[in-house]
Amino acid sequence: MIENGILTALKNDDKAVLKSVYMEHKSAFIGFAKTYKLDDEDVLDIYQDAIIALRENALKGSLDNLKSGLKTYLFSIGKYMIYKRLKEKQKLHLIDSIEDPSDFNQLTTVEVDYNFDTRKRELQIAFKSLGPQCQTLLNLFYLRGFTLDEIVEELKYNNKDVAKSQKSRCLKSLKQLVNSKR
Amino acid sequence: MNKTDYIIKYFEGTLSEVELKAFNTLLENDPDFKKEVAFEQEVQDTLVLNDREKVKKEMQDWDTPKSKPHIRKNNFAPWKIAASLILLIGISWLLFFYTQSTSTAELYASNFEPYRNVVQPIVRGEDKEDIQSKAFKAYESKDYKNAIVFFDQILQEDPSTTISFYKANTLLQLNKTSEAITLLETTVKSADTFQDRALWYLALAYLKEDNVDASKKTLKQLIAQSKFKSKEATALIKQLD
Numbered sequence: 001m002i003e004n005g006i007l008t009a010l011k012n013d014d015k016a017v018l019k020s021v022y023m024e025h026k027s028a029f030i031g032f033a034k035t036y037k038l039d040d041e042d043v044l045d046i047y048q049d050a051i052i053a054l055r056e057n058a059l060k061g062s063l064d065n066l067k068s069g070l071k072t073y074l075f076s077i078g079k080y081m082i083y084k085r086l087k088e089k090q091k092l093h094l095i096d097s098i099e100d101p102s103d104f105n106q107l108t109t110v111e112v113d114y115n116f117d118t119r120k121r122e123l124q125i126a127f128k129s130l131g132p133q134c135q136t137l138l139n140l141f142y143l144r145g146f147t148l149d150e151i152v153e154e155l156k157y158n159n160k161d162v163a164k165s166q167k168s169r170c171l172k173s174l175k176q177l178v179n180s181k182r
Numbered sequence: 183m184n185k186t187d188y189i190i191k192y193f194e195g196t197l198s199e200v201e202l203k204a205f206n207t208l209l210e211n212d213p214d215f216k217k218e219v220a221f222e223q224e225v226q227d228t229l230v231l232n233d234r235e236k237v238k239k240e241m242q243d244w245d246t247p248k249s250k251p252h253i254r255k256n257n258f259a260p261w262k263i264a265a266s267l268i269l270l271i272g273i274s275w276l277l278f279f280y281t282q283s284t285s286t287a288e289l290y291a292s293n294f295e296p297y298r299n300v301v302q303p304i305v306r307g308e309d310k311e312d313i314q315s316k317a318f319k320a321y322e323s324k325d326y327k328n329a330i331v332f333f334d335q336i337l338q339e340d341p342s343t344t345i346s347f348y349k350a351n352t353l354l355q356l357n358k359t360s361e362a363i364t365l366l367e368t369t370v371k372s373a374d375t376f377q378d379r380a381l382w383y384l385a386l387a388y389l390k391e392d393n394v395d396a397s398k399k400t401l402k403q404l405i406a407q408s409k410f411k412s413k414e415a416t417a418l419i420k421q422l423d
Contacts, residue, residue: 018237019244045327048241052234088331114238115328116231118319123228142226143233147194168186174225 378408
């Protein structure tokens with residue numbers, strides 16, 4: 001089980017806590033990854049992706065009933081990602097056959113990629129040109145999984161209808177911005 | 183409940199079983215509804231990617247701590263002056279011996295520029311998803327780590343000198359110089375349209391590894407063979423002499 005305070009902080013998008021988690025386990029992870037034939041750059045890259053997966057799963061609420069502790073969870077994800085990376089490189093470096101770690105099955109599967117297609121890149125650019133209020137609202141709703149009721153509370157709207165019309169207004173601007181570019 | 187509410191509850195994950203059925207019926211029968219759900223799904227995917235990119239950058243910042251501010255003190259003890267002198271002599275000595283290697287690094291940096299994509303034109307707004315498009319899209323947007331993965335996939339199926347050439351360029355960008363050299367050394371052996379270009383980049387890669395002799399030899403080969411970069415190659419040989 002992940003310590004409650006840390007989990008709550010991760011859910012609240014507390015970057016200071018994320019940083020302390022990142023710093024706390026970094027050298028241990030790098031040491032752990034040493035046994036695999038990966039260069040340092042790859043190992044650090046994987047560690048960062050594992051932290052991102054941890055963060056995203058915490059935000060989604062997938063870690064609420066987790067049996068293992070944070071470090072065990074983080075290292076399981078990391079190990080899975082190491083195997084995946086090794087598999088990708090296998091064609092190049094002829095590494096002995098690799099099997100997935102079996103202890104990963106109970107955990108949430110996590111793939112972290114950064115593959116924007118053209119459309120999503122355009123959406124991203126359009127999103128960044130929205131006003132800060134819209135950006136906050138859309139991030140809360142789509143990324144952090146807030147319900148409209150929770151958004152009313154967080155952003156101090158008068159009622160749910162205000163939040164609802166604000167959200168559809170933001171979506172409309174986003175749609176206009178991205179379509180004007182075509 | 184109106185259509186907007188269905189979509190909101192869908193993304194909240196608060197649809198009841200009955201509502202979910204109604205949602206799916208709408209999805210099947212109402213094209214506008216389907217389009218709206220698809221749009222919001224794209225928005226969600228984009229925001230997740232956007233967030234990843236942001237957090238990844240932040241983490242990279244955490245790894246490079248900012249240098250601490252300098253504290254100035256005005257009490258110069260004689261031993262400090264002596265120490266500074268020794269340091270100064272040491273640095274000059276080091277500089278004297280390392281000028282050679284920094285200058286090859288500089289020459290490399292001033293000459294190297296990743297070869298432009300002439301294979302797969304990327305058209306804005308077009309959403310081609312085959313591997314080659316993905317590879318060159320990544321290459322053009324300087325996302326070299328992904329480019330390598332895609333180039334490898336292509337080479338697996340169809341080993342071509344052109345793709346090898348771009349892979350080598352990508353490796354150079356990632357500072358994997360010796361891997362790039364190995365690849366280019368095979369690429370230059372086959373006589374095709376990219377041979378001269380491969381020679382130029384091989385010469386630069388040797389330069390980066392401080393292998394001046396091999397670099398000069400390769401440049402001469404290039405000049406003898408082709409007009410590509412011949413002016414630059416001639417100038418570079420002169421600088422290396």
